[in-house]
Amino acid sequence: MVQITRRGALAGGAAALGSIGALSACGSGGGGPAESGGGPAPMPTYTKFEGVTPDWVGDDILLDGFRSYPAEPVAGIEEPPGDGRPISFITNIPGAIPPQRGENPFWQAIEETIGSELHIDMAPNADYEAKFQTTIASGDLPDLINIPMSTPDLPGLLSATCMDLTEHLAGDAISAYPYLANLGPEYWKGCVAEGGIFGVPVPRLFSRNFAVLTRRDLLEAKGVDPDVQPETWDEFVALCQELTDPAGGTWALTRMPGNIANMAAGIPNGWHRGEDGAFTHYIEHEAMTASLEAQLALFEAGVLNPDAFLANASTRKEWFAGGRAALDYDSFVAWTQYESENIAVDGFSVGGIVAPPYQGAEAVQWLGGALNSITGFSAASEHSVETLLAVANWFAAPFGTAEHLMKKFGIRGQQFELEGTDPIPTSRGVLETGIGLQYICDAPMAYYFPGRPEIPERQVGVQERMAAALSRDDGYGLYSPTRDQKAAEIETPVWDAMSEMVQGRRSISEYPDVVAAWREGGGAAIAEELAEAYEAAEGA
Amino acid sequence: MPRARSRALVHGQAAPGPIENAIKILVLGVLCLVVIVPFLTVVSTSLAPREQISAAGGLVLLPRGIDLSAYRALFSGGVVSRALGVSIGVTVVGTALSLFVSCLLAYATSRPYFVLARPVLLVVLIGMLFSPGIIPVYLVVKQTGLLDSLWALIIPTMVSGFNVIVLRSFFQGIPAELTESATIDGAGEWGVFARIVLPLSKAPLAVVGLFYAVGYWNSFFTALLYISDAAKWPMQLVLRTYVVNDAAMGQAELATENLPPQSSLQMAILVVSMVPILLIYPFLQRHFAKGVLTGAVKG
Numbered sequence: 001m002v003q004i005t006r007r008g009a010l011a012g013g014a015a016a017l018g019s020i021g022a023l024s025a026c027g028s029g030g031g032g033p034a035e036s037g038g039g040p041a042p043m044p045t046y047t048k049f050e051g052v053t054p055d056w057v058g059d060d061i062l063l064d065g066f067r068s069y070p071a072e073p074v075a076g077i078e079e080p081p082g083d084g085r086p087i088s089f090i091t092n093i094p095g096a097i098p099p100q101r102g103e104n105p106f107w108q109a110i111e112e113t114i115g116s117e118l119h120i121d122m123a124p125n126a127d128y129e130a131k132f133q134t135t136i137a138s139g140d141l142p143d144l145i146n147i148p149m150s151t152p153d154l155p156g157l158l159s160a161t162c163m164d165l166t167e168h169l170a171g172d173a174i175s176a177y178p179y180l181a182n183l184g185p186e187y188w189k190g191c192v193a194e195g196g197i198f199g200v201p202v203p204r205l206f207s208r209n210f211a212v213l214t215r216r217d218l219l220e221a222k223g224v225d226p227d228v229q230p231e232t233w234d235e236f237v238a239l240c241q242e243l244t245d246p247a248g249g250t251w252a253l254t255r256m257p258g259n260i261a262n263m264a265a266g267i268p269n270g271w272h273r274g275e276d277g278a279f280t281h282y283i284e285h286e287a288m289t290a291s292l293e294a295q296l297a298l299f300e301a302g303v304l305n306p307d308a309f310l311a312n313a314s315t316r317k318e319w320f321a322g323g324r325a326a327l328d329y330d331s332f333v334a335w336t337q338y339e340s341e342n343i344a345v346d347g348f349s350v351g352g353i354v355a356p357p358y359q360g361a362e363a364v365q366w367l368g369g370a371l372n373s374i375t376g377f378s379a380a381s382e383h384s385v386e387t388l389l390a391v392a393n394w395f396a397a398p399f400g401t402a403e404h405l406m407k408k409f410g411i412r413g414q415q416f417e418l419e420g421t422d423p424i425p426t427s428r429g430v431l432e433t434g435i436g437l438q439y440i441c442d443a444p445m446a447y448y449f450p451g452r453p454e455i456p457e458r459q460v461g462v463q464e465r466m467a468a469a470l471s472r473d474d475g476y477g478l479y480s481p482t483r484d485q486k487a488a489e490i491e492t493p494v495w496d497a498m499s500e501m502v503q504g505r506r507s508i509s510e511y512p513d514v515v516a517a518w519r520e521g522g523g524a525a526i527a528e529e530l531a532e533a534y535e536a537a538e539g540a
Numbered sequence: 541m542p543r544a545r546s547r548a549l550v551h552g553q554a555a556p557g558p559i560e561n562a563i564k565i566l567v568l569g570v571l572c573l574v575v576i577v578p579f580l581t582v583v584s585t586s587l588a589p590r591e592q593i594s595a596a597g598g599l600v601l602l603p604r605g606i607d608l609s610a611y612r613a614l615f616s617g618g619v620v621s622r623a624l625g626v627s628i629g630v631t632v633v634g635t636a637l638s639l640f641v642s643c644l645l646a647y648a649t650s651r652p653y654f655v656l657a658r659p660v661l662l663v664v665l666i667g668m669l670f671s672p673g674i675i676p677v678y679l680v681v682k683q684t685g686l687l688d689s690l691w692a693l694i695i696p697t698m699v700s701g702f703n704v705i706v707l708r709s710f711f712q713g714i715p716a717e718l719t720e721s722a723t724i725d726g727a728g729e730w731g732v733f734a735r736i737v738l739p740l741s742k743a744p745l746a747v748v749g750l751f752y753a754v755g756y757w758n759s760f761f762t763a764l765l766y767i768s769d770a771a772k773w774p775m776q777l778v779l780r781t782y783v784v785n786d787a788a789m790g791q792a793e794l795a796t797e798n799l800p801p802q803s804s805l806q807m808a809i810l811v812v813s814m815v816p817i818l819l820i821y822p823f824l825q826r827h828f829a830k831g832v833l834t835g836a837v838k839g
Contacts, residue, residue, distance in 0.1 A: 093770075093781075096619070096781075096782075097619045097770050097773065097778060097781055098770070099618070099619075099771075100769055100770055100771040101769075102771075103771070119768075120768075121768035122768070122770050123764055124764075124777070124780055124781035124784065125784075126780065126784040127764050127777075127780060127784075130761075130764065130765075131764055131765060134674055134675065134678055134765050137675045137678075138675055138678050138679055138682065140678075140682055249595075307597075314598065314802050314803060314806070315597060315598040315803075317802065318593065318594060318597050318598040318801060318802070318803060319597050319598075321594060321801075322593070322594025322595060322597065323594065324594075324595070324597050427616070
């Protein structure tokens with residue numbers, strides 16, 4: 001067993017970590033819901049589930065890692081959590097369309113296990129918000145609601161339509177739901193509205209940390225150390241040049257790793273709360289011009305695929321999987337997915353490079369968005385809050401438990417077969433299990449790959465390198481009406497300008513003007529609102 | 541006598557010379573390529589082997605060999621074949637019902653002696669000009685118990701005001717002598733409609749039918765809103781699931797057998813969703829131009 005070390009305080013958000021109340025008010029990105037009023041929310045007490053022993057132990061932020069699936073998964077829940085009556089749930093589905101309830105033995109087995117029928121109303125990822133908003137507007141709410149983080153006026157929606165769970169989850173009350181208690185405070189911050197807890201989290205956080213993903217096999221073929229970690233940005237650029245061969249139709253990078261350059265330049269993640277209490281966005285940071293110059297250096301070195309600024313995610317993945325690019329820029333989730341989708345490709349192996357410092361800056365590593373979504377319990381539901389929490393608790397089962405094996409892999413002989421102690425999904429199992437259960441509630445991802453322990457070992461290694469200088473988004477968990485209404489409108493010109501500057505089509509010297517326009521368009525108002533929301537959430 | 545012209549007259553105009561012909565051929569050739577190349581790329585990518593797609597970075601113009609694994613993967617779960625069945629069923633039933641109701645409405649409002657023609661037409665026009673919006677329609681569908689029923693894909697969009705106007709214009713243009721003589725011969729209103737008016741209206745019926753069919757076939761948003769059971773999803777919603785969701789066929793967190801390339805799957809499902817509606821066009825082509833013009837000039 002190896003203990004993962006998290007050296008030093010988390011950069012950026014360190015000042016906000018003093019109290020549980022503070023935890024409810026700071027964090028990472030993209031518009032969390034805490035309302036600016038009501039004082040510090042009473043947060044659930046974090047109690048790591050000790051029933052399973054990981055090979056690499058994480059904590060409330062860092063992820064556990066496993067070489068293999070435990071031979072005898074622990075059963076942590078004895079009684080079915082359901083009340084015998086159907087539970088309805090609206091959600092997106094991330095992958096292929098699964099067989100529906102009547103034709104899906106996995107779905108039926110889950111229902112039998114939890115003791116209630118599950119009526120799941122599904123929509124494809126890209127269209128889910130349209131369906132969700134229509135459902136909300138019509139008042140036709142299911143018992144469990146998958147609420148996207150981008151929902152306008154999220155605090156208002158949560159408090160108006162969902163059950164208040166505070167009394168059942170705050171402090172030690174959550175101990176009645178040990179798998180929910182296994183979710184760290186960073187996840188719960190996003191579920192707070194108007195001083196109360198109005199949903200359960202669907203966690204992401206570290207699994208969404210981004211790195212430069214490497215094709216280790218291609219690096220090795222070029223005579224480069226497959227586990228190379230450049231010590232400086234210049235070394236990174238040199239590595240990219242070594243991996244580029246335009247005559248052979250290969251370029252090092254699939255796209256511009258803009259945020260890697262930001263991290264390399266030492267720019268804090270998302271919104272940063274300074275010592276004076278003022279909020280600033282990373283695009284305002286003085287090192288942004290250095291980051292843009294670092295990106296321009298990559299562009300001018302000719303190491304990006306010529307279509308890098310036009311290609312969609314599918315094409316990018318084709319380049320990386322097909323060997324036309326040795327480096328991609330993506331998350332741990334994408335890493336595992338690459339390994340999974342290319343398992344039959346001889347020698348295919350992925351590694352990770354974390355942002356190296358640019359020109360002596362103190363590089364930071366941005367912590368990924370804490371939540372995929374929030375699951376709210378409809379206030380109009382006929383089920384008791386205890387029942388719905390017990391169901392969420394069941395679906396929050398962490399890796400290595402019997403409940404986890406059931407919800408992720410299904411039943412042995414049907415949806416998976418065992419190789420050693422590792423469950424290997426059958427093709428039928430892959431389809432049948434994709435019914436969106438992970439969006440009811442989930443445990444944080446664990447590093448694991450059936451039959452390939454070297455993959456989680458590498459991922460844990462990259463996590464350790466990142467852990468040294470993590471940077472949170474202090475705006476996470478805070479609500480700003482202006483951000484809700486204008487963020488996309490005022491940010492688009494900034495992204496466009498950045499794109500032009502890193503391609504040498506516009507002078508980087510114009511960047512301050514771009515930022516000034518952003519501040520004037522609403523950026524300054526957002527900063528003020530976030531500061532107010534922080535003060536209110538702190539109860540100051 | 542004047543010298544014979546060097547170029548023959550075609551429809552009273554001089555035949556184009558070789559340079560003009562060359563330019564026309566070039567322009568038309570480029571236009572054809574603009575249409576054909578994307579279509580060919582879609583079909584080729586759906587059939588190309590994995591190695592070629594990977595080497596090409598996603599899209600292939602001409603496949604080196606035929607690999608049907610993308611089609612096998614699509615049809616393996618039964619989702620695509622069932623969605624095709626749903627789409628075909630909704631399109632056939634919906635088009636038939638739409639034509640039936642639209643013809644009745646258009647015929648009734650085209651009769652000068654029908655006293656309610658103007659008010660009814662006004663209702664049709666209001667429905668055409670002012671959309672009620674998503675939420676009110678959703679509430680109506682919910683209150684009428686149509687949620688999660690395939691009828692929700694048909695009934696709310698069954699009558700198009702535009703198509704009714706097109707048909708009505710055509711019906712009004714049918715000479716009154718024909719319908720009067722049928723009446724003199726003893727035909728009732730139904731007889732006139734079924735034996736005189738409809739047989740004379742094949743062209744506009746074909747066009748309006750095609751409009752309805754394409755509408756039903758392409759519709760995905762109604763299914764997204766009203767259908768919870770994915771087993772009832774039509775082809776276009778399945779298509780969006782696979783094409784718009786980039787990671788659609790991958791399975792994060794799980795090791796699984798090697799899947800066909802994503803581009804290949806996406807193009808295969810595009811082909812599957814295009815072919816059935818494309819097959820209809822050749823059968824309606826001869827009516828199409830006439831029918832569209834008829835409706836247009838009589839409006």
